[in-house]
Amino acid sequence: MGFVPIVDVLSGKHKRAKVRGWVHRKRESKTIIFVVLRDQSGLVQCAIKEGSPAWEEAKKLTVESSVEISGEVHKDKRAPGGCEIGVDKLTIVGLAERFPISRDVSEEFLRDVRHLWVRSRKLTQIFRVRSEILHAIHDFYHERGYFEIQSPSFTKSACEGGTTLFEVKYYDRKAYLSQSWQLYAEVMLPALQKIYTIAPSFRAERSRTTRHLSEYWHHEMETAWMDFDGLLRFQEDFILHLTRHVLKHCKTELKELGRDTSDMKSLKKPFIRMKYAEAIKKLGHRWGHDITDKDERKLVADAGKPVFLTHFPRDMKAFYMEPDPQDPKTVLACDLLLPGIGETTGGSCRIVKKEDLEKSMKMYKLDPKDYDWYMDLRRYGSFPHAGFGLGIERLVMWLTGTKHIMDTIPFPRTMTRLTP
């Protein structure tokens, strides 16, 4: 008989079981030792009685030791999960030294030993949900006939201004690490029309906040012939798909993380659509005033559900965004604000006409030479198109109810954190 996952033991389908994993907790008296064993699927209590052939080995066991255990499974209401293994065989695979993580260590220490802290129930559950979200993203696009495409991380010029770009020594010259696939994605559209990516993006972010990372995972999509309303509706379907997928497939994880899922369950489309003009009125700002992180959280808290902020003033957004024909001082751009998080996606329609793009680049003081290949898209069969980008970690924060973005990625990178 082979090893079985702990979740199968808890389901009660085995009378005897052979499991392997790590010692999560140990409690011992003179006549019995209780070991809570952990594998990726769950926790199970194992009891070793004095006189059992496993007794001597069990006495040696330390927290985080790896072991193989066999024994009889019996129901026990007092045991976590309702089942217990009465151990008759126990093999220590790797006896652990004294584990450095205990209840009273600091957050900073936990980040120093991140490679061990990833074993915590909290982080493990978050990463399980993260993986399921990625799966749901791939699924969503595959069902809709999209192609997964990758753009380069190395770029030559510091597009869109360079204050947050990382510089790389690229052989005998300089290169920069990409912050978005967008310009590359646009020029791919005449070949494939509907494309998406999931890739790291790099941002030399000097601010220390609970929602910024120097390296984050960036999901982006770009679609030929999509208009602004289509872009908003697509994102609604996308967020709803992910929310429902996680509700359905991550029940245990969300429960263990203490995520109150009532807002996820009641989520429905359409989301609220609010123009910038309306938002600043609510906030008491003047035209041209930035909408801060705090403002975003207020707007979405007041609304009680996701909010699309749209129609921003042109000079607050990027040069490639299409002005609204009804009100050309604003652009057809949208930020999706999620409750408790704020901005999670950002998208827009892209400028179609070459003359408009040239004018816009002049307005933004960009050198057309740096964008010649991008301009070619408008020279050779231009067409309406739109897309959006999303920070995977912010979405994980929202869906798992995690307060700090550093907990949503296994090995976070920030201005002060480059190890482990």
Add this chain to the structure above:
Amino acid sequence: MGFVPIVDVLSGKHKRAKVRGWVHRKRESKTIIFVVLRDQSGLVQCAIKEGSPAWEEAKKLTVESSVEISGEVHKDKRAPGGCEIGVDKLTIVGLAERFPISRDVSEEFLRDVRHLWVRSRKLTQIFRVRSEILHAIHDFYHERGYFEIQSPSFTKSACEGGTTLFEVKYYDRKAYLSQSWQLYAEVMLPALQKIYTIAPSFRAERSRTTRHLSEYWHHEMETAWMDFDGLLRFQEDFILHLTRHVLKHCKTELKELGRDTSDMKSLKKPFIRMKYAEAIKKLGHRWGHDITDKDERKLVADAGKPVFLTHFPRDMKAFYMEPDPQDPKTVLACDLLLPGIGETTGGSCRIVKKEDLEKSMKMYKLDPKDYDWYMDLRRYGSFPHAGFGLGIERLVMWLTGTKHIMDTIPFPRTMTRLTP
């Protein structure tokens, strides 16, 4: 009636159709204009007769212009795909300037205008297959209960020697771009046990070959409790799954690319397993001699099917590889050679015991301080585990029959190529 993909027109299910795309070719006489229209799904011939309301617009059309076309669909054996649209309405969306790509341009020029060359039938078909391969990889792991996990691109120390590492200005210090997730993956295993990734890897590769890139996409997996035989069998299942998936879902693409699929169809497990000792005997080398790219291609050509090269001399491989208990001068490592390509995957069992790892690091002249967090895995509940890595682009080369690796990724990066 909405727009339909060209593939639906060719299937003959519409009597009338509205399509949009780009002008792939144009041929004109005094009384009729033929336009071959392209969208991501295919090509269709559209005929505009003199006197039709679309005639004047059709005359203006240039190659790569974007258009919307409506008309009646009728069968025509002479038309490519067997169907033709008799156009009665034609709207030019973006009239193209004279397209710079023609039959007689150089390879180098095609790389300069890569952003336009991606529209070619060849590259489009390759990227379609590439996307389908990525989908098949995700599928394969999801079915087997694996988690998709990401490791950082920024690392502090130049592990495994630094000659091919890219250096980054990381705020006020230096960092390096990662070449493998492996050390991070190993320490994640006590949390999740079965994990995989698809992410960019960076290699400052000064050699100009047809199978190296400065940035490539790297699939890696790591599995707790997996032994060497398990690792080989897993990779066989993996390669077979991908091959069958592509055969099934990319028929049109492979046909258009002229890929002779007989080797894919006849592929079966087990693959050939050949120890290094046997390989050098066949090649006439002495013990310790490198197996070159050319050697690899010879071995796999002679075999006529994929070959696992295994049991390399220890000092030819990485410090973390487990020596073969039967023959400790060799390690439990494997390279999978594919016909025409050579090495495509590389994997190994990882050293389990702390003392063995320390001894190995001394042998490789590595500073244990740089690997303290990695060593912790052996301090706190060590266990057997194994994994492998694969270059996505090499796999795409093999499955699509592409000669040059630069054609398997949309915007290749090499020592001499950083744009577009």
